[in-house]
Amino acid sequence: MSSTDGKQSDQIQLNLKHSFAEQLSDMAAFITPAKLPNPEWLVTSPEVAELLELPDSVFTDSQYLDWFSGNATLSNAKPLAQKYTGHQFGHYNPDLGDGRGLLLGELQTSSGHWDIHVKGAGQTPFSRFGDGRAVLRSSVREFLASEALFYLGIPTSRALGVFKTSEAIQRETTEQGAVLIRICQSHIRFGHFEYAFYQNNTELLETLVEYTHSHVLQLATDVHLTIQDKTLAMYKAVIRSTAELVAKWQAFGFCHGVMNTDNMSILSITFDFGPYGFLDEFDSKHICNHSDHSGRYAFDEQPGVALWNLNALGHALSPLLTKDQLSECLSQFEPTLVKAYSALMRQKLGLTQNDKGDQVLLGEWLTLLQQDKRDYTNSWRLLSNFDGNDDVFIDHFIDREAASKWLAKYKRRLLIEKDDTQTRLQKMRAVNPKYILRNYLAQQAIKTAEAGDNSELERLFEVLKMPFDEQPEFEQYAQTPPDWSKDLSISCSS
Incomplete structure (x- = not known):
């Protein structure tokens, strides 16, 4: 089947459900998805495909991509845009809804119920003055964020993948068109x-x-x-x-x-x-x-x-x-x-016994980080590796005297803990990540992907799947951000 003929494809066997469409049709607009030209996978999550119990061919069989991109339809699909409203920056806005996203259907698997949602699928009645499209930059950012949070253990939507199109989309500049396939157990908000x-x-x-x-x-x-x-x-x-x-x-x-x-x-x-x-x-x-x-x-x-x-x-x-x-x-x-x-903070500090001074100890730690402008993630990871070497810890700070005083309090506090040092550090490293999705890392991956090279994006994604592991071969991804990263401007249009 051609990727542009718009024909119906029933070779994809998906047992789609439509509970939202059936029970809440007053909050839905049924939409024919726009046909997006020349779709091509940019980055994918095999783990999410497995979660959805999709076949191994989901990323190689063009029929799936044709369906996601609006170039083919399924007889049992009922694409819809959801209607909702909300308070934006504290002000009620009645004119909201899925302006560029469509719920293609719902899958029931052994792991639960999952919405299949396409973000960037074209205009809907709720697009207002928008074009209903998405760009590579924002799509990659959402893909990486949702997957990074998942592997950190933070509740989040997931992402099956991002595919790019041959469309040029106008934002502040002309950008590469792309679409995100988002999944979660419900989009009710x-x-x-x-x-x-x-x-x-x-x-x-x-x-x-x-x-x-x-x-x-x-x-x-x-x-x-x-x-x-x-x-x-x-x-x-x-x-x-x-x-x-x-x-x-x-x-x-x-x-x-x-x-x-x-x-x-x-x-x-x-x-x-x-x-x-x-x-x-x-x-x-x-x-x-x-x-x-x-x-x-x-x-x-x-x-x-x-x-x-x-x-x-x-x-x-x-x-x-x-x-x-x-x-x-x-x-x-x-x-x-x-x-x-x-x-959570007691776990990050490696504390298992109760002590009335723990809240003060935490507050002083955060004050030390703030006044010395220390990196949040790297400082916690440093604490997770503290085995008694005071100099390595104190050298991390500008105000060495303040750092030394806090460390002395922390060491006294550890005396009432029952775990030995290595057990405590192992537990701390399991809750204090070494790798997080920093904006500059995302930006580097986006830039190379926009230039046609997906290798950095794929490599970053692999690193983020194991945020608590040492991964010495990827040490550069844990370094303090370069000075130029402070100039990155991220706004709602991102």
């Missing part, structure tokens, strides 16, 4: 509930809650449960899992960059990657999004913004829950976040 609420459509809101409760979150069900019971259970679950997600962001130094409510997953996974970034020099007020002029989504603001967004979700659920129920649920966010974050 806070903004879906806001859409139903602001439409004053309680029936739709109830249907959405029923769908999310049973199908997405798969919460315990009972014939005696009322819609209020289900809404309450759902809201509690989302608050808990959102707090735990943000705790991991803060522990690993990840900045999302654009935490609008339409980018908040009801599954509490990281998705809709744009101007994200991991911390290089530790700065608690770091702003990774150059479009965020007020610093609303700065690193240390992320927990507060998550709570703000959960308040917005609660407001959307207010027709189904009482004010007291909403307040009680929201009151659990902070203690859940603190408990999860504290547990």
Whole structure:
């Protein structure tokens, strides 16, 4: 079959489901995908293909790529764009939805239920003034970020792969066209509930809650449960899992960059990657999004913004829950976040015994990193290798006296630990990565890929699959970023 004839292909055997289309059609626009010219795989994830239980030929059989690129259709596919709204930088925007993405269908596998989503598939009724396309730069960034977070153990959407097209796409400059195949167990977001609420459509809101409760979150069900019971259970679950997600962001130094409510997953996974970034020099007020002029989504603001967004979700659920129920649920966010974050940071410090001074010890460590502008990831990894050699540790800092004082406190604290040194260090290295997705590394991979060389992209992807391993042959990927990396500008258009 030609890749441009648009014929139907039933040689691809996929048992697609369409629960969203069937149960929430009022929030869907059924779309014929645009035909994207000359698709060619750029980077792929065999691990995700295995997760989806796709055949080994998925990346070599042109029929799959034809389907992903809109050049072939499946008789059992129902491509659709989802409608939602949301608060963007704190302001409600009713004109949101999948403006360049399509849900091709849903797969049920032994590992669960998975949405197959194409990002960059062309215009939809929700594109507003956009072209519905994606570019190689942003597609590669999302591919790398989603996979890097997964291997760090942070809940996230995944990526099957990125393919490029022969289209030239106009952004700030003319760029290479590309498409991301994203998967996750659901694309339901806070903004879906806001859409139903602001439409004053309680029936739709109830249907959405029923769908999310049973199908997405798969919460315990009972014939005696009322819609209020289900809404309450759902809201509690989302608050808990959102707090735990943000705790991991803060522990690993990840900045999302654009935490609008339409980018908040009801599954509490990281998705809709744009101007994200991991911390290089530790700065608690770091702003990774150059479009965020007020610093609303700065690193240390992320927990507060998550709570703000959960308040917005609660407001959307207010027709189904009482004010007291909403307040009680929201009151659990902070203690859940603190408990999860504290547990992670104690692991990073190598502490297993309880001590009332641990919070102070952590605070002084972070203050030391910030005042000396030390690299966040590399400093934690250095601590994970501390075997008693004070000089190696102290030489890492500018303020040697402050570093020496903190180290002395840390060594005294370690005396109450039961693990021997090597056991402790082994545990610390399992939670303090050596390799993270730094913006400059992503940029280097993008530049070479744009020039037609995928080797750096593939190599970086392999490194990120084993972030906690030493990988001495890839030592350069763990080095402190070069000075020129500070000039990289990442905005919402990225």
